[in-house]
Amino acid sequence: xxxxxxxxxxxxxxxxxxxxxxxxxxxxxxxxxxxxxxxxxxxxxxxxxxxxxxxxxxxxxxxxxxxxxxxxxxxxxxxxxxxxxxxxxxxxxxxxxxxxxxxxxxxxxxxxxxxxxxxxxxxxxxxxxxxxxxxxxxxxxxxxxxxxxxxxxxxx
Amino acid sequence: xxxxxxxxxxxxxxxxxxxxxxxxxxxxxxxxxxxxxxxxxxxxxxxxxxxxxxxxxxxxxxxxxxxxxxxxxxxxxxxxxxxxxxxxxxxxxxxxxxxxxxxxxxxxxxxxxxxxxxxxxxxxxxxxxxxxxxxxxxxxxxxxxxxxxxxxxxxxxxxxxxxxxxxxxxxxxxxxxxxxxxxxxxxxxxxxxxxxxxx
Numbered sequence: 001x002x003x004x005x006x007x008x009x010x011x012x013x014x015x016x017x018x019x020x021x022x023x024x025x026x027x028x029x030x031x032x033x034x035x036x037x038x039x040x041x042x043x044x045x046x047x048x049x050x051x052x053x054x055x056x057x058x059x060x061x062x063x064x065x066x067x068x069x070x071x072x073x074x075x076x077x078x079x080x081x082x083x084x085x086x087x088x089x090x091x092x093x094x095x096x097x098x099x100x101x102x103x104x105x106x107x108x109x110x111x112x113x114x115x116x117x118x119x120x121x122x123x124x125x126x127x128x129x130x131x132x133x134x135x136x137x138x139x140x141x142x143x144x145x146x147x148x149x150x151x152x153x154x155x156x
Numbered sequence: 157x158x159x160x161x162x163x164x165x166x167x168x169x170x171x172x173x174x175x176x177x178x179x180x181x182x183x184x185x186x187x188x189x190x191x192x193x194x195x196x197x198x199x200x201x202x203x204x205x206x207x208x209x210x211x212x213x214x215x216x217x218x219x220x221x222x223x224x225x226x227x228x229x230x231x232x233x234x235x236x237x238x239x240x241x242x243x244x245x246x247x248x249x250x251x252x253x254x255x256x257x258x259x260x261x262x263x264x265x266x267x268x269x270x271x272x273x274x275x276x277x278x279x280x281x282x283x284x285x286x287x288x289x290x291x292x293x294x295x296x297x298x299x300x301x302x303x304x305x306x307x308x309x310x311x312x313x314x315x316x317x318x319x320x321x322x323x324x325x326x327x328x329x330x331x332x333x334x335x336x337x338x339x340x341x342x343x344x345x346x347x348x349x350x351x352x353x354x355x
Contacts, residue, residue: 046163047239050170080163 020109020118023126024102025091030128031101034121038104042082049077049089049096049103075099081107162234166198166212173197177213184331184340189296189305191288191337201231206333207255207284214280215240215253222251226260227284251279258285258311264318267328275325278343285310288334298345306350307339316347 024031031038051073058069077089077099087107089099108117167173173196180192197209215221221242223232236242245251248266256262262283270278291310297303309332319328319341327343341347 044165046165048165048168048170078163086163 020122023122027125046080047078049099051075051094077103079103162231166239174213177209185342187300188345189307205336206338215242217241219252220245220250222248222254224256226257227255254281256283269322269326280329283332285334293350295348
């Protein structure tokens with residue numbers, strides 16, 4: 001029983017971390033505004049930002065076998081803060097600056113000042129990303145075409 | 157958290173440092189016995205800079221690694237898995253690379269010498285010593301050596317006879333390291349013991 005409880009807590013932590021990693025990965029150049037704050041704590045790079053390729057795999061339908069969709073460029077970085085905490089940054093594209101800042105933010109978010117970083121960094125960025133997404137969806141929804149089948153009266 | 161706190165930076169310039177070490181590893185195997193040096197490589201726990209640099213350069217997700225008990229520390233394990241992504245195996249027979257230390261008994265028989273059809277499947281051994289000099293004189297012959305070369309690696313005669321147990325093309329290739337230097341001993345090199353003259 002205790003096992004399942006601790007597992008549940010781990011899952012919740014994982015889900016929260018996935019959420020902020022997603023926001024950081026989508027933040028792009030918006031993170032540079034926080035650069036000074038993020039770099040204020042003493043840190044060193046365990047894995048300096050490096051650019052590489054990952055294979056993106058896709059699946060058609062629920063029972064389709066996976067296929068290789070194509071390769072994409074990914075930049076990754078791992079940082080260690082002075083207290084030993086690690087942060088990982090994985091972002092699409094070739095921006096080493098973005099990967100470094102995402103890694104630093106991830107490290108800070110796992111620490112004592114989690115709340116501070118959530119309210120000052122993640123939540124504003126997340127609201128922005130959601131607003132942008134909603135605007136895009138609204139713009140494309142306006143061009144939606146409704147297909148209507150006319151009654152052809154064959155049954156009569 | 158404790159596992160993560162063991163991690164340390166590796167090469168400063170991953171691509172170029174690894175390329176330079178790889179070039180030296182090629183030179184070492186093409187001219188057996190010629191001492192190669194690695195510059196600016198970090199040491200890792202019980203691994204010397206030369207051993208660790210070869211690990212960072214040669215190991216990856218396709219190379220199962222076996223660690224001798226003297227080198228099997230949590231810190232080394234965490235860093236090898238993080239920086240190289242190599243699987244660690246407990247059976248020496250499955251290893252593509254083996255990390256050995258010279259200050260413990262060396263048993264070479266379990267390592268895979270390849271087959272006559274696929275000699276390339278053999279294990280490559282990284283053997284770390286305190287010094288590359290100061291042992292009994294041995295004479296080396298074979299491809300990459302003009303005539304003969306006299307080497308004084310501090311290794312017992314039993315080591316050389318174990319190494320010679322497999323018929324070519326089967327066999328083990330060695331990188332023998334000390335501090336920031338290493339030499340290559342491919343399976344094609346014949347090592348002959350010179351009897352010490354007794355006065």
